[in-house]
Amino acid sequence: MSLEKITNLFDARHWIGHMEADYRYTLGIAGERFFKEIKENARIMGAKCPKCGVVFVPPRLYCEKCFMKLEEWVDVGKRGEVYTYTIATIDIDGKKLEKPQIYALIKFEGAHGGLIHKIGETENVYIGMKVEAVFKPPSERKASINDIAYFKPVK
Amino acid sequence: MFGKKRVAIVGAGVTLFRRNLKETGKELSFHAAKMALEQAGMELRDIQSVVMGTAPDAFDGVHMKGEYLADGAGAYHKPYTRVFVGGGTGVFAPLAGWWHVASGKFDTCLVVCEEKMSSCYPHPQYAFTTIFDPILERPIGMNLIWIFALEMNRYMHKHNIKKEDIALVSVKNKRNALDNPIAQLAANITVEDVLNSEIMAWPVQRLDVSPTSDGAAAAVLVSEDIAKEVTDNPVWIDGVGWCIDSTYWTDRDLYYPDYVEYAARMAYKMAGIKNPPKEIDVAEPYDPFDYKELHHMEGLLLCKKGEAPKLTREGVTQRDGDLPTCPSGGLLGCGNPIAAAGMMKVCEIFWQLRGEAGKRQVPGDPRTGVAQAWGDLMQYGSVIVLRR
Ligand SMILES: [Zn+2]
Numbered sequence: 147m148s149l150e151k152i153t154n155l156f157d158a159r160h161w162i163g164h165m166e167a168d169y170r171y172t173l174g175i176a177g178e179r180f181f182k183e184i185k186e187n188a189r190i191m192g193a194k195c196p197k198c199g200v201v202f203v204p205p206r207l208y209c210e211k212c213f214m215k216l217e218e219w220v221d222v223g224k225r226g227e228v229y230t231y232t233i234a235t236i237d238i239d240g241k242k243l244e245k246p247q248i249y250a251l252i253k254f255e256g257a258h259g260g261l262i263h264k265i266g267e268t269e270n271v272y273i274g275m276k277v278e279a280v281f282k283p284p285s286e287r288k289a290s291i292n293d294i295a296y297f298k299p300v301k
Numbered sequence: 302m303f304g305k306k307r308v309a310i311v312g313a314g315v316t317l318f319r320r321n322l323k324e325t326g327k328e329l330s331f332h333a334a335k336m337a338l339e340q341a342g343m344e345l346r347d348i349q350s351v352v353m354g355t356a357p358d359a360f361d362g363v364h365m366k367g368e369y370l371a372d373g374a375g376a377y378h379k380p381y382t383r384v385f386v387g388g389g390t391g392v393f394a395p396l397a398g399w400w401h402v403a404s405g406k407f408d409t410c411l412v413v414c415e416e417k418m419s420s421c422y423p424h425p426q427y428a429f430t431t432i433f434d435p436i437l438e439r440p441i442g443m444n445l446i447w448i449f450a451l452e453m454n455r456y457m458h459k460h461n462i463k464k465e466d467i468a469l470v471s472v473k474n475k476r477n478a479l480d481n482p483i484a485q486l487a488a489n490i491t492v493e494d495v496l497n498s499e500i501m502a503w504p505v506q507r508l509d510v511s512p513t514s515d516g517a518a519a520a521v522l523v524s525e526d527i528a529k530e531v532t533d534n535p536v537w538i539d540g541v542g543w544c545i546d547s548t549y550w551t552d553r554d555l556y557y558p559d560y561v562e563y564a565a566r567m568a569y570k571m572a573g574i575k576n577p578p579k580e581i582d583v584a585e586p587y588d589p590f591d592y593k594e595l596h597h598m599e600g601l602l603l604c605k606k607g608e609a610p611k612l613t614r615e616g617v618t619q620r621d622g623d624l625p626t627c628p629s630g631g632l633l634g635c636g637n638p639i640a641a642a643g644m645m646k647v648c649e650i651f652w653q654l655r656g657e658a659g660k661r662q663v664p665g666d667p668r669t670g671v672a673q674a675w676g677d678l679m680q681y682g683s684v685i686v687l688r689r
Contacts (some may be wrong), residue, residue: 147316147322152319152320152322152323155321155419158322165359165362169435202552204437210547210548229455230458232504233503234447234502235500235501235503236501238430238444239423240424249447251555258552259549262437262438262441262443262451262551264441273458291436291438291441292440
């Protein structure tokens with residue numbers, strides 16, 4: 147084996163190549179309905195398993211525990227609780243972010259699972275903090291998870 | 302006995318782990334495979350089947366990476382399978398090798414694991430951005446460090462664990478790596494160094510994390526009949542286990558790896574292990590982050606939930622402690638060429654049980670060891686129990 151230490155990635159003889167491919171991902175049956183509710187009604191929905199009684203957020207077509215098809219949908223509300231969080235200070239290149247960004251896993255009362263999203267309107271965050279979804283104005287919503295701009299603390 | 306044949310490891314090999322090696326992935330695979338064959342005293346023609354473990358295609362930058370690496374793994378004109386369960390691949394590959402031989406179908410199987418992460422530039426982190434759900438998570442801009450930060454934070458919160466105690470893992474493993482000739486990031490550092498290192502995504506700091514690496518590792522697996530012919534020191538694969546948790550990581554409690562526990566229980570049951578802390582002499586849990594060693598010790602039932610930081614503080618997990626943990630230097634000290642890193646842990650337990658670990662040898666004539674890897678989206682556990 148070569149034992150010399152290479153500190154610069156480009157010191158070894160190399161060839162530059164790309165693996166380019168673009169994708170168009172369908173939202174799926176459950177996803178279409180979930181994002182339609184977000185876009186048109188600013189509602190966060192869960193899907194309830196008729197057998198386990200578990201309400202899954204985000205909603206799915208089937209229960210992974212018992213394989214029942216999930217047909218009952220329930221509104222879990224805009225309010226949730228910070229289950230855990232991180233304060234990102236550098237980006238993927240290792241460069242400092244202009245402003246630290248808080249990301250949190252938000253869980254909803256009575257529901258299993260949760261949503262990962264940004265926390266805004268505050269620099270303070272703690273586990274157990276009550277938060278509420280801030281939706282973009284209807285004209286800017288595109289049936290995407292980013293139709294929720296961020297979650298803000300509940301006053 | 303499980304399966305038709307008892308399975309032994311009779312040779313192992315690990316290349317250097319470095320941020321950037323000149324060798325191609327094929328060449329790295331060849332070096333590791335050749336070393337394993339040499340230790341086994343066998344030649345390629347003695348090998349009846351080959352298993353390759355390698356993680357996402359996006360690292361090496363070759364779609365169909367299994368096919369691309371086949372010649373380096375010694376697969377020419379042989380039954381060949383590539384297995385892939387994310388970061389869990391390095392311990393899953395020898396499990397796949399085990400069933401090749403345990404089934405009675407083959408008497409020998411060469412297991413090779415490889416990763417060449419430096420191909421993906423400027424940083425292999427880019428390859429990780431496409432592992433997330435394309436609808437729910439990628440539009441938020443998730444990055445792997447961030448989700449580990451979320452998990453680490455929940456673990457610390459649940460058990461009221463201080464960062465100082467978690468940092469001790471990084472200090473221990475980087476120091477253990479000083480005795481490992483393959484190591485990329487061996488160092489004598491202090492808890493303060495970890496706590497003062499750059500914050501990446503709170504609570505994760507630079508020295509909490511293992512580096513990205515190039516490297517390969519391999520082992521020769523044989524049936525009992527062949528083992529008796531080629532060595533006086535076989536190391537038996539006595540337990541295997543693997544399990545996946547919910548595909549939605551947002552569904553999991555995050556402070557405890559259930560899937561590791563299920564995999565460990567499966568492996569321990571097969572090995573007849575009833576009291577893991579008493580019966581396991583040396584452990585190599587997966588440690589891409591310092592908190593993960595603690596998390597995984599708990600999942601491997603080596604201690605109670607939330608107790609791993611205390612054991613670490615008391616020195617129990619040091620090389621000369623009651624439960625030597627990551628004597629190799631782990632991923633934090635040796636580097637983290639994903640699949641090769643998990644396989645390196647299996648090789649380390651093999652050498653430890655044979656008394657061949659040199660300066661890294663744990664005292665007390667160890668007889669039973671466990672290695673574990675963790676992968677996919679924080680939800681896959683693979684566990685192997687080895688015995689002399
Ligand atoms: Zn169900």
